[in-house]
Amino acid sequence: MRFTPFVAMATLAASNYVAAESARYIVHFADQGAAHTARSASRTAVTARHAADTPRHLRSLAAGGEVFELTNDDASRLATLPGVTSVEEDVLLTPNTIVDSLWKRQWYMHDPKVGVDAEVAWKYTRGAGAVVAVLDTGITPHPEFDGQLLPGYDFISDAGAARDGDGRDADPTDMGNWSDPGECLSSLGKASTWHGTHMAGLIVARAGNRAGIIGLAPEAKLIPVRVLGRCGGRTSDVADAIVWASGGDVPGVPSLGKRVDVINLSMGTTGACHPALKRAIEQARSRGTVVVTSAGNDQKNVNTNTPANCPGVVAVAALGRSGAMASYSNFGRGVTLSAPGGNLGERGADDILSTWDIGKRGRERSVFGYRGGTSVASPQVAALVALMRSADPDIGVDEVTAQLVDNARPLPGPCPKGCGAGLMDAGATVDAVVEDRGRRRP
Ligand SMILES: [Ca+2]
Ligand SMILES: [Ca+2]
Ligand SMILES: [Ca+2]
Structure with a gap:
């Protein structure tokens, strides 16, 4: 069976009623169609549960990639699925810390x-x-x-x-x-x-x-x-x-x-x-x-x-x-x-x-x-x-x-x-x- 991102999202959503550590991730898909189905699946899942917990699609990036809120476990699992090319944490950038001692x-x-x-x-x-x-x-x-x-x-x-x-x-x-x-x-x-x-x-x-x-x-x-x-x-x-x-x-x-x-x-x-x-x-x-x-x-x-x-x-x-x-x-x-x-x-x-x-x-x-x-x-x-x-x-x-x-x-x-x-x-x-x-x- 071809494991599409749609299925992946639905599977992840169903398995995550237990609150877990979640974070923002940028997910890259193999093609636009896969991205679209993943977006739809996550929206459906959220609506069905009336909750904001994972996975939740937040936005699409101008340069490609979709931002999701995911548990850390889901993010690791998602990264291994066909149709998903990469999953990276949407890390916080902070201003350069001043290290000069005086x-x-x-x-x-x-x-x-x-x-x-x-x-x-x-x-x-x-x-x-x-x-x-x-x-x-x-x-x-x-x-x-x-x-x-x-x-x-x-x-x-x-x-x-x-x-x-x-x-x-x-x-x-x-x-x-x-x-x-x-x-x-x-x-x-x-x-x-x-x-x-x-x-x-x-x-x-x-x-x-x-x-x-x-x-x-x-x-x-x-x-x-x-x-x-x-x-x-x-x-x-x-x-x-x-x-x-x-x-x-x-x-x-x-x-x-x-x-x-x-x-x-x-x-x-x-x-x-x-x-x-x-x-x-x-x-x-x-x-x-x-x-x-x-x-x-x-x-x-x-x-x-x-x-x-x-x-x-x-x-x-x-x-x-x-x-x-x-x-x-x-x-x-x-x-x-x-x-x-x-x-x-x-x-x-x-x-x-x-x-x-x-x-x-x-x-x-x-x-x-x-x-x-x-x-x-x-x-x-x-x-x-x-x-x-x-x-x-x-x-x-x-x-x-x-x-x-x-x-x-x-x-x-x-x-x-x-x-x-x-x-x-x-x-x-x-x-x-x-x-x-x-x-x-x-
Ligand atoms: Ca200096
Ligand atoms: Ca001189
Ligand atoms: Ca001189």
């Missing part, structure tokens, strides 16, 4: 009140295809950067500030920006900050490698550009680096050939927007590169701090752990929006955890460390821009700013002096970008 300490990513809602954004993208340039002290080797970096450049033209023995070169390794007592306007001297390494981790620290943290755009690529050395960096070097990273030509430096999506400038000084910076930023914007910068840590109006006061930048103020404006942050109408910056206090855990090096002068060993300030707020917005460009590569510079502003969350704490549109919201912003893309290109 994730819980990354409150700025997931705190329901003051976090940036990274996981909602990651439902759409983790930044694949987007490129971020971080103009900073350079970069140090760190396991969180394996496979995450593209070749960068060292724009420090003064060998003494660069500490690498020459002027501009193709190696953006951070040689340390420590200073001796009496140097760099500091009577005590300072340890190296590994500032660029900390910024880079917030953007592209690897996801899923168990160790450490996750950047907000872990599938984006980062170009480390060194502009800050001993005692800081020159406007002329920063301006050239902005032009270069946005795909422009800088004499004596091999062209990048294309623009990056976003430049992060976690730096500043008191004064008006310098004409050289203003022109470089204008050029970058005209080529499609978004320029994100920290508002500054002077407790002053942001219009006193440059490049945050340059036209066209996204200026980022910092919120403390409570969600109120951080005590050190600059503020005012020139702030575009805010991001978590931590308290810059004694309790490290209230600051922003990222990649670091343990060396006090030269680099020694890769570690993780907490740092606060508008410096750490800015790269989170830059990483969000990378997610936005990954979700919609065609989104324009001004549209990026508009979406950041429109989708910022109301401030979770007070900021009477002006923190811009609110707290950056990665989830809501990427969601809006995806929706907008759908409207433009249905």
Whole structure:
């Protein structure tokens, strides 16, 4: 006797009045006719028993296959029957579990009140295809950067500030920006900050490698550009680096050939927007590169701090752990929006955890460390821009700013002096970008 799926279904139905463990299975049949009869048989069986127990046909799949609710025993038996080519469990897929061991300490990513809602954004993208340039002290080797970096450049033209023995070169390794007592306007001297390494981790620290943290755009690529050395960096070097990273030509430096999506400038000084910076930023914007910068840590109006006061930048103020404006942050109408910056206090855990090096002068060993300030707020917005460009590569510079502003969350704490549109919201912003893309290109 030819055992058809119809008979199989009827047999299974009749034998299963005893409740058993049931689950959803995707059953593939040898042909459409067999599938049809199996569907009919299961429907009949269910109707006859006025019950929802097995076998119950749920739906047909677009790519072939029928979804049934079956007991585990029936599923095994069904798989052996002629006319049935395969039976697979309709397993539940879950979002990738976060295994990076310091994730819980990354409150700025997931705190329901003051976090940036990274996981909602990651439902759409983790930044694949987007490129971020971080103009900073350079970069140090760190396991969180394996496979995450593209070749960068060292724009420090003064060998003494660069500490690498020459002027501009193709190696953006951070040689340390420590200073001796009496140097760099500091009577005590300072340890190296590994500032660029900390910024880079917030953007592209690897996801899923168990160790450490996750950047907000872990599938984006980062170009480390060194502009800050001993005692800081020159406007002329920063301006050239902005032009270069946005795909422009800088004499004596091999062209990048294309623009990056976003430049992060976690730096500043008191004064008006310098004409050289203003022109470089204008050029970058005209080529499609978004320029994100920290508002500054002077407790002053942001219009006193440059490049945050340059036209066209996204200026980022910092919120403390409570969600109120951080005590050190600059503020005012020139702030575009805010991001978590931590308290810059004694309790490290209230600051922003990222990649670091343990060396006090030269680099020694890769570690993780907490740092606060508008410096750490800015790269989170830059990483969000990378997610936005990954979700919609065609989104324009001004549209990026508009979406950041429109989708910022109301401030979770007070900021009477002006923190811009609110707290950056990665989830809501990427969601809006995806929706907008759908409207433009249905
Ligand atoms: Ca050099
Ligand atoms: Ca170098
Ligand atoms: Ca990691």
